[in-house]
Amino acid sequence: MTKYGLRARVYILTILPTLLIGGLLASYFSFNRNQQLEQFAIQQGIDVIEPLAIASEFGLSRHSRERVKQVISISHRKQSPQIHSIAVFDDTNQLFVTSNYHSNLRLLQVPQGRPLPTITEIIEHPDYIIVRAPIWADGEDSFSSYTNARPELLGYIALRLDKERALLLQFRDTTIAVFIVIFGLFLSVLFSYQLVRNVTRPIGNMVRVVDRIRQGRLDARVDNSEYPGELEMLKRGINAMAKSLAEYHEEMHQSIDQATSDLRETLEQIEIQNIDLDIAKKEAQQAARVKSEFLANMSHELRTPLNGVLGFARQLQKTPLNREQRDFLQTIENSATNLLSIINDILDFSKLEAGQLSLERIAFHLFDTTTEVVTLLAHTAHDKHLELVLDIDPSLPSGIYGDPLRYQQVLTNLIGNALKFTTKGSVEVHLSAHPDSQDRQLILQISIKDTGIGIPKDQQKILFQAFRQADTSISRQYGGTGLGLVITRRLIQQMGGDITLESEPGQGSVFSFTITCEIADLTLGDPLPLDAIAHQTLYLFEPMEKTRQSLENIFRRWPLQLVSFDSFQALKTTLQQQNNPHSISVLLGATFQQSQEELQQQVQEVAPLTHNLLIAVLSHDPQFVTALLQSGATHCLVKPIQYRKLAEQLSNQTQQAEPELSERARPDCHQLNVLAVDDNPANLKLITTMLYDLVTGVDGCMSGTEALEKIAQHHYDLIFMDIQMPGMDGISTSAAIKQSYPDFKAPIVAVTAHASPGDKERLLKEGLDDYMSKPIDETELVKVIERCCPDAIKISSKNRPKLSPEAIKLAEKVFTSSPVYNWNLALERSGKRQALAEEMLKMLKDSLPGTRQKIEQALAGKLPADDLEKVIHKFHGGCAYTGAKQLQTVAKQIETALRQGQNCTDVEPELLELLDEMHQLEMFDSTPPWKQFPI
Numbered sequence: 001m002t003k004y005g006l007r008a009r010v011y012i013l014t015i016l017p018t019l020l021i022g023g024l025l026a027s028y029f030s031f032n033r034n035q036q037l038e039q040f041a042i043q044q045g046i047d048v049i050e051p052l053a054i055a056s057e058f059g060l061s062r063h064s065r066e067r068v069k070q071v072i073s074i075s076h077r078k079q080s081p082q083i084h085s086i087a088v089f090d091d092t093n094q095l096f097v098t099s100n101y102h103s104n105l106r107l108l109q110v111p112q113g114r115p116l117p118t119i120t121e122i123i124e125h126p127d128y129i130i131v132r133a134p135i136w137a138d139g140e141d142s143f144s145s146y147t148n149a150r151p152e153l154l155g156y157i158a159l160r161l162d163k164e165r166a167l168l169l170q171f172r173d174t175t176i177a178v179f180i181v182i183f184g185l186f187l188s189v190l191f192s193y194q195l196v197r198n199v200t201r202p203i204g205n206m207v208r209v210v211d212r213i214r215q216g217r218l219d220a221r222v223d224n225s226e227y228p229g230e231l232e233m234l235k236r237g238i239n240a241m242a243k244s245l246a247e248y249h250e251e252m253h254q255s256i257d258q259a260t261s262d263l264r265e266t267l268e269q270i271e272i273q274n275i276d277l278d279i280a281k282k283e284a285q286q287a288a289r290v291k292s293e294f295l296a297n298m299s300h301e302l303r304t305p306l307n308g309v310l311g312f313a314r315q316l317q318k319t320p321l322n323r324e325q326r327d328f329l330q331t332i333e334n335s336a337t338n339l340l341s342i343i344n345d346i347l348d349f350s351k352l353e354a355g356q357l358s359l360e361r362i363a364f365h366l367f368d369t370t371t372e373v374v375t376l377l378a379h380t381a382h383d384k385h386l387e388l389v390l391d392i393d394p395s396l397p398s399g400i401y402g403d404p405l406r407y408q409q410v411l412t413n414l415i416g417n418a419l420k421f422t423t424k425g426s427v428e429v430h431l432s433a434h435p436d437s438q439d440r441q442l443i444l445q446i447s448i449k450d451t452g453i454g455i456p457k458d459q460q461k462i463l464f465q466a467f468r469q470a471d472t473s474i475s476r477q478y479g480g481t482g483l484g485l486v487i488t489r490r491l492i493q494q495m496g497g498d499i500t501l502e503s504e505p506g507q508g509s510v511f512s513f514t515i516t517c518e519i520a521d522l523t524l525g526d527p528l529p530l531d532a533i534a535h536q537t538l539y540l541f542e543p544m545e546k547t548r549q550s551l552e553n554i555f556r557r558w559p560l561q562l563v564s565f566d567s568f569q570a571l572k573t574t575l576q577q578q579n580n581p582h583s584i585s586v587l588l589g590a591t592f593q594q595s596q597e598e599l600q601q602q603v604q605e606v607a608p609l610t611h612n613l614l615i616a617v618l619s620h621d622p623q624f625v626t627a628l629l630q631s632g633a634t635h636c637l638v639k640p641i642q643y644r645k646l647a648e649q650l651s652n653q654t655q656q657a658e659p660e661l662s663e664r665a666r667p668d669c670h671q672l673n674v675l676a677v678d679d680n681p682a683n684l685k686l687i688t689t690m691l692y693d694l695v696t697g698v699d700g701c702m703s704g705t706e707a708l709e710k711i712a713q714h715h716y717d718l719i720f721m722d723i724q725m726p727g728m729d730g731i732s733t734s735a736a737i738k739q740s741y742p743d744f745k746a747p748i749v750a751v752t753a754h755a756s757p758g759d760k761e762r763l764l765k766e767g768l769d770d771y772m773s774k775p776i777d778e779t780e781l782v783k784v785i786e787r788c789c790p791d792a793i794k795i796s797s798k799n800r801p802k803l804s805p806e807a808i809k810l811a812e813k814v815f816t817s818s819p820v821y822n823w824n825l826a827l828e829r830s831g832k833r834q835a836l837a838e839e840m841l842k843m844l845k846d847s848l849p850g851t852r853q854k855i856e857q858a859l860a861g862k863l864p865a866d867d868l869e870k871v872i873h874k875f876h877g878g879c880a881y882t883g884a885k886q887l888q889t890v891a892k893q894i895e896t897a898l899r900q901g902q903n904c905t906d907v908e909p910e911l912l913e914l915l916d917e918m919h920q921l922e923m924f925d926s927t928p929p930w931k932q933f934p935i
Contacts, residue, residue: 026177399520425451532651542589607632704728826883
């Protein structure tokens with residue numbers, strides 16, 4: 001009984017039927033009684049009026065009012081309680097005589113226009129009854145005549161009966177009926193109460209006993225009172241259950257005591273074993289620490305001479321050598337590069353084992369980052385005559401948050417493996433995604449499909465185990481440590497995803513992995529020149545089917561008209577039939593089966609028929625490219641084609657008509673005096689150079705004290721303040737400026753190379769007006785200036801230094817990218833200024849000896865972690881404005897670890913890696929490409 005209790009149900013089931021039956025019976029008898037009284041009153045009126053009608057015939061026929069009045073008056077007096085009035089009307093419906101005065105005799109009179117009654121009629125009203133009876137002249141002594149054998153109608157008599165007596169009787173009977181119902185209801189309640197009392201009281205006692213039993217009081221029993229019927233059986237059952245529970249409880253306590261005694265003895269034995277295990281655990285941890293230190297030391301000891309071997313091998317290749325010597329040097333470089341890759345895998349694996357490998361969360365361009373990996377691995381594919389295809393879903397967002405370096409490492413491992421174990425056919429890289437359940441979240445799915453040797457089902461299980469390969473013979477044939485896929489899987493798991501494998505021997509393999517990432521709100525990368533290629537017509541001839549499909553997917557997203565051809569002859573015939581062939585661009589793809597002469601012949605045949613002939617080749621040989629360009633090709637691209645270069649080359653003809661479009665668009669100059677404060681000379685040089693093009697006046701200083709002196713001497717509209725500086729840091733300097741110069745209202749922008757979570761909010765709370773992280777992006781710098789000084793007057797910028805077209809072309813070439821130093825990135829970070837990029841690299845290389853000395857002091861235990869953190873922070877800031885991306889990444893990892901409280905010993909492997917990267921930069925030929933390869 002979840003909704004109503006037993007008491008309520010008993011009351012309802014006993015009282016409600018009584019109430020319903022009594023009410024129905026009372027209503028029925030009251031209604032019948034009312035009908036009877038009303039019929040009795042009507043019958044009484046009929047019994048009175050009909051004799052009066054006969055008695056009044058004599059007087060009415062003789063027009064004797066006294067006689068008729070005497071008759072009706074006597075009847076009225078005898079029936080006075082019921083009769084209100086009696087009236088006699090003649091045959092003209094006029095009053096003849098009445099028994100008493102009545103103010104409203106119209107109630108008794110037949111309404112005008114209606115015939116006189118010929119039979120007795122009854123008219124009922126709520127408070128009274130009108131009875132009318134005709135008076136016929138049919139007596140023996142009547143003087144009236146007959147008409148149509150019927151007596152003459154002399155008139156009629158009307159009688160009014162009051163219902164007051166009937167209503168009183170009705171009220172009396174109804175009251176009696178209601179009283180009987182109430183009395184019956186009272187008796188029903190009384191009986192119900194007695195029934196509930198006899199039932200609920202025993203049940204309540206049983207419930208209380210059961211509750212005490214539930215609380216553990218197993219000695220509780222229901223009292224020995226005699227209960228009626230089934231309640232007595234329930235009482236005995238509860239008492240029996242309580243007795244059984246008490247017996248079971250006693251037995252259980254005895255069992256628990258025995259088990260406790262046994263457990264105590266077992267715990268003593270376990271405690272002894274735990275002591276042994278603790279000793280073994282400490283020994284294992286010590287062994288693991290020794291292993292990690294050994295791996296780190298060995299990695300450093302191996303990488304240092306290997307970097308020397310690689311550096312000097314590359315330098316030696318620039319000297320005059322014969323073919324055999326150059327072949328030997330190329331073999332040395334390849335072997336050293338492979339060995340360095342193995343050492344890097346071992347170092348990454350040791351970091352993963354120790355849990356010290358952390359991922360960054362920065363915004364990066366997904367398409368460009370993926371294209372970089374595929375472009376770097378294109379050499380391997382070309383050397384093995386493999387078709388390398390990159391297919392990106394057009395619905396993918398271009399910008400995401402994540403760790404681009406580790407993302408590229410995963411792609412490099414998987415694509416490199418696919419290329420390693422594939423001897424013919426193709427390697428396809430597909431990128432797609434589907435939204436996550438959370439807002440702004442994305443599940444990125446990447447698959448790498450190859451046509452290689454494949455992996456048997458029974459050997460796929462051990463593929464992701466450390467130092468294991470699917471077949472021991474594979475390690476002898478293809479090389480490798482077996483760590484690449486282990487590192488790849490753990491990196492993917494740290495990114496919130498997983499990796500799967502589908503493979504059949506002899507049919508290739510498909511590695512698919514997913515990572516969870518967040519869509520970036522920032523606009524990353526330079527926009528494509530789609531407006532310049534709008535409404536163009538492009539003829540595509542690509543013999544490789546998968547590459548052609550990938551290119552068609554790209555072109556379908558661009559505003560141009562695409563026509564694909566299956567054969568070169570069809571392309572040539574169509575071009576010859578065009579009325580204006582010079583309005584059409586042609587993209588001609590090469591195959592591995594084609595010789596240089598065949599491809600040159602195709603170029604010579606098509607070049608006169610188009611204004612823009614693009615060639616997609618499978619070689620990086622500069623002589624081969626030069627021969628094609630001399631044969632008539634407009635541009636030469638390397639497969640897999642980079643979509644940005646393809647768009648730029650397609651829009652090249654339009655840009656030639658307007659040379660200004662090929663140069664960097666520069667914003668208008670703001671009429672502002674700006675002060676830049678930074679203790680790093682390279683950083684200060686870069687930011688002042690960038691500000692030189694954006695504002696009318698720029699000053700720079702290298703300390704907070706010098707900044708205070710300059711503010712005292714000059715007026716500044718905006719200040720860019722480095723946060724970490726020796727002596728007075730950026731926060732202290734900003735506070736001193738506001739304290740020393742209360743009227744100083746210029747905004748102060750915090751500039752820091754270490755953008756950890758919460759830094760922006762913390763710096764804004766310290767009183768700074770805005771925030772900007774290093775490396776400084778010129779677009780972001782313009783936004784900060786406009787945000788802090790919205791009322792600054794803009795002046796049109798003219799006659800500024802511009803990047804030469806030769807530098808633009810060379811910066812786009814593949815050979816400007818190097819694992820050690822990326823000239824493309826250096827030009828981008830220096831605002832496309834060649835001289836500044838060279839100067840920034842020189843300043844960075846000049847700072848290497850001093851930084852190396854500090855690091856060696858820290859490794860020897862002579863430099864505290866706090867001082868080392870300042871040194872690394874300054875060095876990190878210097879790297880942020882150059883093309884030394886790997887050097888910057890390692891420096892940032894060390895700085896982050898030191899900020900989190902780790903000591904110099906904890907970051908020793910990273911410090912050794914940083915020394916190796918510094919050594920590689922020292923060995924790097926810092927001559928920029930625009931000087932190495934003049935055009």
